[in-house]
Amino acid sequence: MNTVGAPGEVRFRRSRRRTLLYLAAGVLVVMAVAWLTRRLFFGVAGVGPPPQLLVLLLGAVAGYVQAQQQIGLPLLLTEGQIVLTRPGGGSLAIDRDNLVVAEVRGRISPILVLEPADPGRTRPALNRWEWSRSGLWSQSRAQRPYEIRVPLFGLAPRAGRLRAELAGRRRRTTTSVAEEEANPDGRRGRRSARRGRPRS
DSSP: OOSBOSTTOEEEEEOHHHHHHHHHHHHHHHHHHHHHHIIIIIOOOSSOOHHHHHHHHHHHHHHHHHHHHOSEEEEEEOSSEEEEEOTTSSEEEEEGGGEEEEEEEOSSSOEEEEEESOGGGSBSOOOTTTTOOOOSSGGGSOSSTTOEEEEOTTEESOHHHHHHHHHHHHHHHHHHHHHHHHOHHHHHHHHHHHHHSOOO
C-alpha cells in the first residue's frame, strides 16, 4: 500500500514486520529483566525455566493477534479530513475543522486521540461510546463519549510522521484563522472588488 496518494494525502497502516519486531523487542526486554533479577537477588544465572519462556511466547502471540485486530487503521490523512477504519468495518470521516482534539500521545506506546466538536457532522454520524473498547492496552479505551483512541502499534510510516503531520496542519489552520481575524476588511474588500468588476 502506498503511503502517499494524492497531493496532501498520507496513508498510515499497521506493518506486520514492525509489529513482530516490537513484540520481539518486548520479549527480549522482559527476559533481560528476569535474568538480572535472578542474578542480583538469587545469585542464579540463566533466563529461567522453560515454563516462564512459554508464558512470554504466548504473551507475544496474543499481543500480535490483538494488534492485528485493533481498530482505527488503516488511516488516511488529507488536508481537509481524517478517515479512520470503524470498529465494525467501513470508514469514518472527520473534517479537520470539526476536531477539538487531534494529537498523538506517548512515545514508547503512542496512541492517536481524536474528539469531534460535533459528532453529528462526522460521516457517518458518531454514536456515543462507539469507540469504547477493552483491548490489550488500557489506553485504547475511550474515556469520553465521543473520544476516539487508536493505538499506533507497528505503524507505517512511524507515529512520529503522523505526529508531525497533525502538528504542521494544525499550525497552518491556526495561522489562517488568525490572519482572517486580524484582517476581516481585507477579505470583504476582495469580495466587493470581484462583485464590482464589469463582466466581459
